[in-house]
Amino acid sequence: MSSHREAPEIAKDPVADSSDLYAFVSPDRPDTVTLIANYVPLQLPSGGPNFFEFGDDVRYEINIDNNGDGQADVTYRFEFTTEITNANSFLYNTGPIDSLDSRNWNRRQFYSLTRIADGREHRLAHKLPCPPCNVGPLSTPTYADLVRQATYTLSTGERVFAGQRADGFFVDLGAIFDLGTLRPFQQLHVAGKKIFKAEGDPVNATDRMNVHSIALQVPLTKVRRKANRYAVGDAASVIGVWTTASRRQVRVLGDRGATDTAAGPFTQVSRLGNPLFNEVVVPMSRKDEWNTLPPSEDKRFARFVEQPELAALLPVLYPDVFPNLDKLNKSKKARADLVAILLTGVPEGLIDGFTNATGDIQADMLRLNTAIPPTRKPDRFGVLGGDLAGFPNGRRVADDVVSISLRAIAGLTVPLIDRAFRPDAAAAAVTPGLSAADVTAPFLAAFPYLGTPYDGFNNPPASA
């Protein structure tokens, strides 16, 4: 998955588990950047009576580096509190919820938003209500209206939303985790060719599932470092983004009805920059460690980018399909193309009109060149498809990051740094076979962009 359950420890702690991160120049407000971090992945929409929510004991942050050192220069921190309206009911709601202060809604969640920059904390908002989960047509009949009520424009210029959304990530989990099967090519798989006679139809395993999003739309002036100009080639135009979740270092569970005790500083338990980094680049033995570190420490993981395990697996899993990649792997040449994409940004001069380099410090961040305007007709393959406003220049909600990453790992981006290398024909075609069209809930044209969460009454749907 992008980062759903990507490490052993955080897989046991879904409330703090970041699953996707998006950063893009807002297509409808190009003087702003939209930053969305998803948590609490793989929500079954009907999962009541205790529907999904953020953790009151978790500190959620979206971090922005604007000078290339892999450390946060601007942080937006979300902290949540939960209130019960009716102490004598087991129900999430006792009637339709038609407003954020409905007495029918029994378990409401609120949050504060703090901006941290220049060593100072500035509380931007306090006790902003989240919308409820999308229970069903009787309980939440006007869900989109509740989301409108829960989208706030602050006097400091930010727009903010925190609450449930449809998961927009599309991935064929069942296939990819069954020995790296790509259903469109399953008949070529080293083991699959024994049981599959033809290509198969892909399955979007995260379809009809929800997540909880923290979403911000921030004026560019509040995330970029100060500079005289912000042209595409100017370093000041590039920001690096990642999200983190932290918990208090100590928690003593209350015994026999006593309340729990928390003490000590917050310590990071989850991190996400580029999709799939911790998931498929970092080895399992180091994933938990990676989740505790800032991007500035990522040099210690660079060798897994330079010699990625997945690149070595592709020629083994699909014999005779990736001969040039196989040769490259055996040469032990470091994959400088992947280091640029994931750890330093793509330097100027490799792709016409494009750079998102942040310097020499190796740090996994979602790098966004804010001087590149949104594309009117986005290409789902982003920069690989000639659309410089898409992944790996930041990430939009509909970008096909799995195919982009697979193709890059398969060798498609090697010619950026080695013009003599000829990628295998399959490198430009490899894909799990899914696109944004396989996400049932349509994306929105405006903030918060991710679709209306699937309601519990209709998801899973009644049998046809």
Added chain:
Amino acid sequence: MTSDQRKRPWPRLTRRQTLTAAASATLGAAALTVPGLSAAQNAPGAAANTDDPIVVHLRDAASGTMDVFVGASRIEVRDRGLADRLRRAARR
């Protein structure tokens, strides 16, 4: 008694191991009187109320190195006498 902040790396424990270890070395705050400790916070400015619970993680009994968690702070302390009293209280 000396402060030993940042002279040694933090032990490489998983989050769960850390919680377990902390809980296992926890004594009630009221049982401890720790006058005159030289201490360092890793979260400067993190104010704690006087009635906040205090959790002590005796990290290395031999050297008397312990972490004192209170409010949003972790204070590293090295005090062999206190470590010995904690061990006696924990019947170890």
